[in-house]
Amino acid sequence: MSLPEQILAIQSAALEQVTTVGSVRDLEDWRVRYLGRKGELAGAISQLGAVSSDERRAAGQAANGAKAALQEAHSAKLAELKVSAKQDNALDVTLPGIAPVVGGLHLTRHTLYEIIRIFTGMGFTVFETNEVESDEYNFGLLNLPPDHPARDMWDTMYVSDDVVLRTHTSPGQIRAMRQFNPEPLRVILPGKCHRYEAVDASHESMFYQVEGLAVGEGITLASLKGVFEAFAQQMFGSDRKVRFRGSYFPFTEPSVEIDITCNCLGAGCAVCKGTGWLEVSGGGMVHPTVVRNGGYDPDIVSGFAFGMGVERNAMLRHGIDDIRHFYANDLRFLKQFA
Numbered sequence: 068m069s070l071p072e073q074i075l076a077i078q079s080a081a082l083e084q085v086t087t088v089g090s091v092r093d094l095e096d097w098r099v100r101y102l103g104r105k106g107e108l109a110g111a112i113s114q115l116g117a118v119s120s121d122e123r124r125a126a127g128q129a130a131n132g133a134k135a136a137l138q139e140a141h142s143a144k145l146a147e148l149k150v151s152a153k154q155d156n157a158l159d160v161t162l163p164g165i166a167p168v169v170g171g172l173h174l175t176r177h178t179l180y181e182i183i184r185i186f187t188g189m190g191f192t193v194f195e196t197n198e199v200e201s202d203e204y205n206f207g208l209l210n211l212p213p214d215h216p217a218r219d220m221w222d223t224m225y226v227s228d229d230v231v232l233r234t235h236t237s238p239g240q241i242r243a244m245r246q247f248n249p250e251p252l253r254v255i256l257p258g259k260c261h262r263y264e265a266v267d268a269s270h271e272s273m274f275y276q277v278e279g280l281a282v283g284e285g286i287t288l289a290s291l292k293g294v295f296e297a298f299a300q301q302m303f304g305s306d307r308k309v310r311f312r313g314s315y316f317p318f319t320e321p322s323v324e325i326d327i328t329c330n331c332l333g334a335g336c337a338v339c340k341g342t343g344w345l346e347v348s349g350g351g352m353v354h355p356t357v358v359r360n361g362g363y364d365p366d367i368v369s370g371f372a373f374g375m376g377v378e379r380n381a382m383l384r385h386g387i388d389d390i391r392h393f394y395a396n397d398l399r400f401l402k403q404f405a
């Protein structure tokens with residue numbers, strides 16, 4: 068068989084075989100066999116130098132024709148396989164996969180779950196209450212009657228004259244106490260809060276808080292300190308210390324700001340402004356009036372309460388310097404924590 072005849076034979080064998088190809092992988096095998104660098108066509112072409120010039124010319128033409136025909140057959144077959152895969156909705160397991168977009172927890176949710184995990188580990192129960200509250204629960208029953216000057220501590224969004232978007236999770240204290248009394252209780256109250264205030268690096272108009280409340284006989288400020296120390300050490304590191312500073316809230320007496328030692332462990336840095344301490348929470352002993360409003364006798368039981376921002380915890384944990392990142396919906400930020 069002359070070289071041009073050999074090439075034509077390769078072409079017709081290849082064109083016959085391609086009709087039986089049923090998958091992309093088989094098509095690739097076919098391509099390698101006939102059109103590959105060490106394939107049959109290349110093998111025939113490599114013999115061009117060994118034949119007479121007439122035969123070489125004919126063989127060269129045949130080789131060009133065969134190559135074009137095979138490439139066209141390859142493209143046509145590939146297109147056909149793709150169309151039929153779509154039509155059958157068939158899964159060609161030989162095709163590379165398309166990575167699905169995987170969602171993740173928002174940093175706030177992730178941090179909230181961590182806080183819940185730590186407090187439930189200490190025997191606290193999660194108690195969720197209303198995001199839209201009556202003025203009475205948000206303020207009145209928390210020892211903040213109408214016209215109390217301390218109401219100015221919260222810039223409030225009003226739904227109507229006596230209905231508000233809760234400014235803090237504290238109204239849940241009353242609801243929890245009214246449900247549990249006269250039994251002792253240990254709850255955390257997580258939830259969304261709203262403030263009518265200018266948004267800046269450390270203030271959002273919507274944020275998450277976790278309130279903690281324990282009511283029973285013999286509860287003291289030392290109980291709060293012990294609980295908070297255990298929390299801080301699990302949340303931020305076993306070397307953290309807690310300190311209380313005197314403060315004022317209408318619904319606790321005495322009231323404290325709760326600080327933990329900074330990441331710099333007291334050396335002083337930009338985050339703690341050189342003090343070595345970070346404010347993470349406010350709290351104190353539940354005011355006797357609030358204890359009574361919850362249905363307990365303040366002569367028999369006492370309680371501690373605290374409230375803290377979830378975003379604030381996340382910021383201190385991850386070194387985030389601007390709360391506005393949380394709800395700007397920038398995936399570049401959110402993906403770092405998902």
Ligand SMILES: [Zn+2]
Pocket residue numbers: 329330331332333334335336337338339340341342343344
């Ligand atoms: Zn520091």
